[in-house]
Amino acid sequence: MSRQSTVEPGQEPSAGDRDEVRVPPIRPGGYDPADYAAIVVRSAEEAGVSALLVMTVLHNEAYKPHHPLLERLWQWWKPGASFGVANMHRATFEGVRRAHDLPGRWQDLRDDPAFAIHAAALHLKDLDRRLPRRHVRRYTRDELLALGYNTGERNMRAFARGVLPGPMARSYLRRFRAYRGSAAEALAAADRRDPWGTAAE
Numbered sequence: 719m720s721r722q723s724t725v726e727p728g729q730e731p732s733a734g735d736r737d738e739v740r741v742p743p744i745r746p747g748g749y750d751p752a753d754y755a756a757i758v759v760r761s762a763e764e765a766g767v768s769a770l771l772v773m774t775v776l777h778n779e780a781y782k783p784h785h786p787l788l789e790r791l792w793q794w795w796k797p798g799a800s801f802g803v804a805n806m807h808r809a810t811f812e813g814v815r816r817a818h819d820l821p822g823r824w825q826d827l828r829d830d831p832a833f834a835i836h837a838a839a840l841h842l843k844d845l846d847r848r849l850p851r852r853h854v855r856r857y858t859r860d861e862l863l864a865l866g867y868n869t870g871e872r873n874m875r876a877f878a879r880g881v882l883p884g885p886m887a888r889s890y891l892r893r894f895r896a897y898r899g900s901a902a903e904a905l906a907a908a909d910r911r912d913p914w915g916t917a918a919e
Contacts, residue, residue, distance in 0.1 A: 802827030
């Protein structure tokens with residue numbers, strides 16, 4: 719059973735409060751974003767963004783194994799690799815850390831899924847603030863934010879004006895649209911499950 723948070727609405731959780739939130743372990747043989755649905759809901763509410771957006775981004779970023787040991791080995795081979803269940807690069811994290819006065823370090827993302835999801839939700843919030851209210855109709859706002867998460871703010875704003883994404887961004891967008899249903903199902907089950915993924919009594 720998970721312990722309840724003491725964070726008030728609109729208040730950033732402290733490092734100590736994040737320790738109060740138990741999260742399911744990342745299985746060495748696999749990773750399912752749905753395991754973290756309750757964490758996604760909480761982080762999205764705190765950041766003021768769509769939980770469906772955050773969960774769909776997690777599904778999109780689940781293309782590689784997310785395990786602390788594997789990520790350490792991957793970084794040894796590729797020092798600039800992204801970390802955590804939300805695949806955040808160091809420069810992106812440092813921008814979020816400064817903007818929101820986060821107490822953790824970039825390296826903590828690989829060991830603390832709740833912290834990684836919290837940082838991703840805050841980054842999506844920052845992107846949302848920088849996305850113009852008016853944009854081309856071929857994309858929803860969530861799709862543009864997902865593209866911004868993948869390609870950066872400058873590209874996101876260009877896509878909003880009508881610039882066509884390149885092949886990699888188009889592939890990311892196709893996966894984002896395809897995972898929307900799975901993400902919605904995971905969130906629908908979140909209120910019936912605790913953060914360990916067990917059915918509520």
